[in-house]
Amino acid sequence: MKAIILAAGKGKRFGEITKKIPKPLIKLGDKTLIEHNILLLKDNGINDIVINVSYLSDLIINFLGDGQKYGVKINYSIEKPEPYETGGGIQYALPILGNKPFLVLNSDIYTNFRLSDLSLNENDLASLVMVKNPAHNKYGDFSFNDGRLQNNNENMMTYSGIGIYDPKIFNNKEFSKYKLIDLLVENIRKNKVSAVAHDGIWFDIGDKKKLNIAENYFLSSSCHALLFFITFKAFSNNDFPGFFLYQVERPDGCGNATISILFLYFIFFPTTSFNISKSINCEIASLPTGIISSGFK
Numbered sequence: 001m002k003a004i005i006l007a008a009g010k011g012k013r014f015g016e017i018t019k020k021i022p023k024p025l026i027k028l029g030d031k032t033l034i035e036h037n038i039l040l041l042k043d044n045g046i047n048d049i050v051i052n053v054s055y056l057s058d059l060i061i062n063f064l065g066d067g068q069k070y071g072v073k074i075n076y077s078i079e080k081p082e083p084y085e086t087g088g089g090i091q092y093a094l095p096i097l098g099n100k101p102f103l104v105l106n107s108d109i110y111t112n113f114r115l116s117d118l119s120l121n122e123n124d125l126a127s128l129v130m131v132k133n134p135a136h137n138k139y140g141d142f143s144f145n146d147g148r149l150q151n152n153n154e155n156m157m158t159y160s161g162i163g164i165y166d167p168k169i170f171n172n173k174e175f176s177k178y179k180l181i182d183l184l185v186e187n188i189r190k191n192k193v194s195a196v197a198h199d200g201i202w203f204d205i206g207d208k209k210k211l212n213i214a215e216n217y218f219l220s221s222s223c224h225a226l227l228f229f230i231t232f233k234a235f236s237n238n239d240f241p242g243f244f245l246y247q248v249e250r251p252d253g254c255g256n257a258t259i260s261i262l263f264l265y266f267i268f269f270p271t272t273s274f275n276i277s278k279s280i281n282c283e284i285a286s287l288p289t290g291i292i293s294s295g296f297k
Helices: 012-019 033-043 057-064 085-092 180-189 208-235
Strands: 002-006 048-053 073-078 102-106 109-111 126-131 142-145 148-150 156-165 193-197 202-204 243-249 257-268 273-284
Touching: 002 033, 002 085, 012 208, 033 048, 033 057, 033 102, 033 109, 048 057, 048 085, 057 073, 085 180, 109 156, 126 142, 126 180, 142 193, 148 180, 156 202, 180 193, 202 208
Parallel strands: 002 048, 002 102, 048 073, 126 193
Antiparallel strands: 102 156, 109 202, 126 156, 142 148, 142 156, 148 193, 243 257, 257 273
C-alpha cells in the first residue's frame, strides 16, 4: 500500500516560526514532525510514500530527499502557486498514488497508532481513525457507532488525520481547491465510511502551544526512561549496592507537574569506585491520553 503525507499547508498558527521553516520541518524531540510520520509508516511496512508540498516546498524536498536515508521511497506532488487544501491536494496526487486504496496521514501529528489495525471494507470508500474529543473540539467531527461514521450527534468523536481511502471516492469530483471534510460528509451520508477508535498516544501539533505540550510529553518520557535505567542498574546486581530518591513537586501553581529526580548511585568495583550525582527537571503535560486537537485542517 502507498501512503500520502499531507505537508502543503502554510502553518500560519505558528506565527514567526513558519515564515522561515515549513511546519513539517519543526522538530519534536530529535526529529522533525514529518520524519516521525515517515518512520511510523516504515515501521508499519509502508515504504512507498507520496508527500504533497507547496509552501516552502524546496526546503522540505531538499531535507528529505528521495527517502533513501530513511529506507523508504519518496515522491513529491508539488502544488503551485498555492496549496490545494487537503481534499484538492490528495486528488491532485492521484496519478502518483495509483488506482488502489492508499493511506493518508497528516504531517503534523504524532501517534503510536498501529496502522495495521486499519483496513478498508470492500464496499466502503474510506476508513478513518477516530479519537476522543479534545477540549477545543468538544463536539467532535462525526458520530461513531458500531464501526460506522454517521452525520448525527450521537457518540461524537474527532478525526485523527489518519485514514485509508479508495481513489474511487474522488470519482465524478471536479478538481478544485477544497477540504477533505467536504468529501467525507458526502460519503458518510451514503454510508460509505467506516472507522476505528484509537485511545493511545495522539498529538495534533497545529500551533506553538500544542507543540510545547508534545515536547513536555517527550521530556517526561525521557525522564521516566532514565529513572528506570538508574533503578535497574542499581539493583540488578547484588554485589553493587545503590539507592535513589524520586521526588514529585508542583511549584509555582503553573498547572504542570514538575518531576525532580535526584539520585545517588554508587557502584563499587574491586579496584575503582564511582560516585554519580545528577538532578533532572521535567514538565509533564496533564493529559491522560495525549489527545490535543482535531485532525481536520
